Amino acid sequence: MISNEVGYNSKVEGEVIVTRADSVINWIRKHSVWPMPMGLACCAIELMASAASRYDISRFGMEVMRFSPRQSDCMIVAGTVTYKMAEVVRRIYDQMGDPKWVVAMGACASTGGMYRSYAVMQGVDNVVPVDVYVSGCPPRPEALLDAMMKLQGKIGNESSVKNLSKKPESTGVS
Amino acid sequence: MIDDDFVKALLEGRDFISVKHRDDCLTLDCLPDSLIGFCKHLRDDQTFDLLVDLTAVDHGEEADSRFQVVLHLYSLIHKSYLRLHVACPDNQSPCIPSISSVFPAANWHERETFDMFGIKFSDHPNLKRILMWDDYPYFPLRKEFPLAGIEVPLPAADVAEVTGADVDPAPMMGGPFVASGNGRMSEAEPRAKDESWTEESEKPL
Numbered sequence: 001m002i003s004n005e006v007g008y009n010s011k012v013e014g015e016v017i018v019t020r021a022d023s024v025i026n027w028i029r030k031h032s033v034w035p036m037p038m039g040l041a042c043c044a045i046e047l048m049a050s051a052a053s054r055y056d057i058s059r060f061g062m063e064v065m066r067f068s069p070r071q072s073d074c075m076i077v078a079g080t081v082t083y084k085m086a087e088v089v090r091r092i093y094d095q096m097g098d099p100k101w102v103v104a105m106g107a108c109a110s111t112g113g114m115y116r117s118y119a120v121m122q123g124v125d126n127v128v129p130v131d132v133y134v135s136g137c138p139p140r141p142e143a144l145l146d147a148m149m150k151l152q153g154k155i156g157n158e159s160s161v162k163n164l165s166k167k168p169e170s171t172g173v174s
Numbered sequence: 175m176i177d178d179d180f181v182k183a184l185l186e187g188r189d190f191i192s193v194k195h196r197d198d199c200l201t202l203d204c205l206p207d208s209l210i211g212f213c214k215h216l217r218d219d220q221t222f223d224l225l226v227d228l229t230a231v232d233h234g235e236e237a238d239s240r241f242q243v244v245l246h247l248y249s250l251i252h253k254s255y256l257r258l259h260v261a262c263p264d265n266q267s268p269c270i271p272s273i274s275s276v277f278p279a280a281n282w283h284e285r286e287t288f289d290m291f292g293i294k295f296s297d298h299p300n301l302k303r304i305l306m307w308d309d310y311p312y313f314p315l316r317k318e319f320p321l322a323g324i325e326v327p328l329p330a331a332d333v334a335e336v337t338g339a340d341v342d343p344a345p346m347m348g349g350p351f352v353a354s355g356n357g358r359m360s361e362a363e364p365r366a367k368d369e370s371w372t373e374e375s376e377k378p379l
Binding site: 083084086087090091112115116117118119120121122126127128137 | 305306307312314319320321322323324328329330333336337339341342343344345346347363
């Protein structure tokens with residue numbers, strides 16, 4: 001009889017799974033992304049919508065929004081970053097434990113958006129390293145969900161074991 | 175009711191005010207030295223007890239009286255606004271008395287006006303910047319200040335050191351960016367008014 005099973009079968013393969021450490025670590029990481037909602041403007045409203053029942057970000061394993069940077073590993077910068085606020089964004093980023101990722105949600109966080117003025121930083125990537133940019137003003141929740149799935153894909157391809165012994169790129173600010 | 179009799183009674187014995195116009199609401203010019211006393215009179219005796227707005231106008235460097243503070247008061251009894259124009263006597267270091275002792279709501283409005291125009295309000299309880307950071311060297315709503323901004327260091331020196339970021343003039347790229355306000359959404363979104371030039375290719379003459 002030809003089996004159509006594609007999953008793990010303990011009767012056939014025993015109680016042991018053979019895999020690579022990177023795969024396991026990345027698999028764990030990408031399905032437990034704890035976002036830090038850095039809500040600065042109207043994008044934060046869409047961010048809240050993506051966490052609510054209609055869009056339900058928890059389907060992808062990242063519903064645990066933590067307002068403490070110490071407990072989160074993905075900062076979602078949702079809104080206009082002014083020069084006065086940029087300092088705060090950077091400090092909060094530095095307080096997050098490694099590994100950590102940043103999503104620039106919306107036109108303002110990505111490029112300054114329509115605020116071409118003396119007060120607005122032209123893209124949050126001036127102060128923190130951004131992994132995924134989301135277009136839109138503000139982006140719909142679907143766009144944010146797509147960005148988070150892109151981020152999951154990115155996390156899945158990281159060399160996690162090699163990165164364990166690597167020193168962080170920047171020293172960070174206290 | 176703001177009628178001719180009201181205005182006549184208000185002006186009587188007060189040579190420090192004059193009627194500027196009555197187009198939309200009664201608009202008075204007021205000398206800075208008498209501002210606090212006149213505001214008290216308006217609040218206590220004329221029922222203009224709601225400070226709606228306090229801001230300023232920059233008439234440009236060539237103007238005789240460059241800075242003018244504008245106050246909007248509202249009376250719930252008259253159901254009417256009253257506008258006060260106060261010209262700042264000195265163009266170099268403009269200064270008028272603070273009315274935050276009369277209208278506590280003026281506190282933050284005056285801080286904003288100071289932040290954006292550099293107009294000082296004497297006897298203000300806490301006159302420091304409210305929108306920009308404390309060390310910011312310019313006054314952004316003055317006429318000579320460019321919309322894109324002027325390069326200065328980032329407010330936090332340690333963040334600037336780690337990231338190499340500073341406060342740069344915003345790229346205008348044919349801007350300012352305005353929405354046309356009509357047509358389809360994809361065409362009405364904010365875009366540069368003049369797309370014939372960017373920072374790389376000069377504006378054609």
